[in-house]
Amino acid sequence: MILNSGRVVFATSGAIISLTCVSGRPNFVFVLTDDQDVHMNSLDYMPEVQEHLIAKGAMFDKHFCTVALCCPSRVNLWTGQLSHNTNVTNVQPPWGGYPKFIQNGYNEKHLALWMQQSGYNTFYGGKLFNGYTIHNYDSPHMSGYTESAFFLEPYTYQYFNLSYTRNGREPINLVGNYSTDVLSQLTQEFLDRAFSEPESPFFITVAPIAPHGWLNQWPRGARSGPPRPAPRHRHLFQDYIIPRRENFNPEQPSSVNWIANLDRLNETVIAYNDEYQRLRLRSLMAVDEMVGEIVRRLEDQGVIDNTYIIFSTDNGFHISQHRLHPGKMCGLETDINVPMVIRGPGIEAGSTRSNPSSHSDLAPTIMQLAGNDISDKAFDGSPMDLGLPDDDNYRAPGRSEHVAVEFWGSAIGESIYAKKFGGNRVYPNNTYKGLRIEADDYAFYYSVWCNNAKELYDMKNDPGQMRNLLSPSRVDSDFTLFGQNLKGVVDRLDSLLMVLKSCKEETCQDPWRALHPDGETRSLRDALSSKFNTFYTDQPKVEFEACAPGHILETEGPTKFNVFGVDEGDGNESDEDGTGVYRLDGILISVAFVTFLVLNHL
Ligand SMILES: *[C@@H]1O[C@H](CO)[C@@H](O)[C@H](O)[C@H]1NC(C)=O
Ligand SMILES: *[C@@H]1O[C@H](CO)[C@@H](O)[C@H](O)[C@H]1NC(C)=O
Ligand SMILES: *[C@@H]1O[C@H](CO)[C@@H](O)[C@H](O)[C@H]1NC(C)=O
Ligand SMILES: *[C@@H]1O[C@H](CO)[C@@H](O)[C@H](O)[C@H]1NC(C)=O
Ligand SMILES: *[C@@H]1O[C@H](CO)[C@@H](O)[C@H](O)[C@H]1NC(C)=O
Secondary structure, eight states, rough: OOOOOOOHHHHHHHHHHHHGGGGSOEEEEEEEEESSTEEEEOOGGGGIIIIITTSSSEEETTTEESSSHHHHHHHHHOOOOOOOOOOOEEETTTBBBBHHOOOOOOSOOOHHHHHHHTTTTEEEEOOOOOTTTTTTTTTTTOSSSEEEEEETTTSTTTEEEEEEETOOSSSSESSSSSHHHHHHHHHHHHHHHHOOOOTSSSEEEEEEEEOOOOOOOSSSEEEEESOOOOGGGGGTTHHHHHHOOTSSOOOOOOOOOOHHHHOOOOOOHHHHHHHHHHHHHHHHHHHHHHHHHHHHHHHTTTGGEEEEEEEESSSOOBSBBOOOOSSSOOOHHHHOOOOOEOOOOOTTTTEOOSSSEGGHHHHHHHHHHOOOOTTTSSSSSSSOOOOOOOOOOOOOOOOEEEEEEOOSSEEEESSSSOOOOOBBBEOOOEEEEEEEEEOOOOEEEEETTTTEEEEEEEEOOTTTOOOTTTTTTTOOOOOOOEEEEEEHHHHHHHHHHHHOOOOOOOHHHHHHHHHHHSSSOOOOHHTTTTGGGGHTTTTTTOOSSOSSSOOOGGGGGOOEEEEEESTSSOOOOTTTTTEEEEOSSSSSHHHHHHHHHHHOOO
């Protein structure tokens, strides 16, 4: 088969408009780390990232992954679709991994491929997805890359025992070389090749393993431990300890389900966990050096001012917060709020932007910055608000405040002290749907688990998520928001979650419009108006039938919701002939259609 068919595709795809202004199109370098936190301050220990990206670009401090696990999150990132739409929900078949990405047709529809078709030179180095192995790397090849060096399992997480396929060729195994240094070397080669073809802009992704834990023989018979830094960084950060915030190994348990049942960590485990995080920070130093190298090359070539550099990670990480052993996969802020820094043309240096955004938004953002049409793509996200001056080429919708969060399956404790099955403690029934709302004057995390335990945190007053407002043991009669009591607020949040948990495209981008097609209710604050009390009281509630390891619709309870203006306030929450209650099937119910139905009702 012909690899690297980028130019052929380019020639035949008729991207004539793009061709005429190729030289003006920006380049992209996307640095994607693995499991990096923001809440233990890892970015503070990366001087090159600080100097070249954060001080010269914007920090998006309310950026979230939508699913806190590597493979599903990366698929979300590269397709712009939520996991309940890609149905790549875990790291291995049948629920996820590279084979599931292929099986569900995404090798024909992902960001790099579209970028390549529009004339970009595309490169990828490092970890792509879980389940991409020395056995299946060519069945089929990953599409969309002019050049590539994909790390392959079972070597991906070994740091000093790396296997990768260069441009789809037979895997190379390197024992003794440090994986991030090899990646840095390969990236310089990519860049030199890209510079030699100045007629094509480039889109490069560099995806090092750090600071992911070390794993041998993944996925079977795995032994695991903290990451392994390069020898030159082993002595660093001796004095670092994880910030002792309110949620650090708290006296009272927090959250619900298996998290609420965790024992408090003892001094031995706390010391191990602090060292675990030191090793993560040390492993990030080679990444930091690589970022410095990349920036210097871009400067030397005089292309830095026409290049967007994006720095992020697939999902966050917790260590000792909420009594948790090292790991991810939770809906808690430590796991879903991730580093996101963007430097590039038009982005204000040293700025912080706090409009919420998520990994669903990256593909549409990059496509639009590249001057590509996004109207024909099935994106669940929208272009991010980058603070760019108003421009025909880049259009971000107005401020939105919601992020959809979801997870299926088990959670894993990645520590010798979480030992149980095969070296890792597995916490089953970690299936939940959540939503994060972030506005100027209110912020919440609301979640419903597969056993119907519910969590609600007031993120303005309880950023450490220590006080679940829905805890049965909690009598909280004081809570009010814009004149609504707790129940009134939860009714709105639950309806929003009902929309988001099975949304598609427009209904993900603008979920309030699915509930209020007149377009006048655009935020939680608007929805809290007392004129909607009956409407929200009568809404079907998010409720699971069972805990499933994957996206099995029948276990996920109701998906129908009432639409305001059609059947509000009549107390009939179920209209079985289907004229009043809609199954959300991806098409935003048009105002005209609703009007038609209203007229029909009359
Ligand atoms: C691996 O390490 C050896 C010895 O330091 C070095 O000569 C070689 O260039 C490295 N290979 C790669 C691909 O980085
Ligand atoms: C490298 O990884 C492979 C696959 O997991 C394993 O079989 C081999 O023993 C490892 N070699 C070294 C030197 O660690
Ligand atoms: C601390 O907790 C770990 C994990 O439960 C246990 O293995 C260890 O024995 C405990 N150490 C002490 C000193 O109690
Ligand atoms: C997990 O959920 C399943 C199905 O809902 C249930 O049968 C099982 O008891 C739960 N297990 C635990 C450990 O909670
Ligand atoms: C998602 O994939 C799983 C595993 O193949 C399958 O059982 C499930 O029905 C799929 N879910 C949907 C909604 O298609």
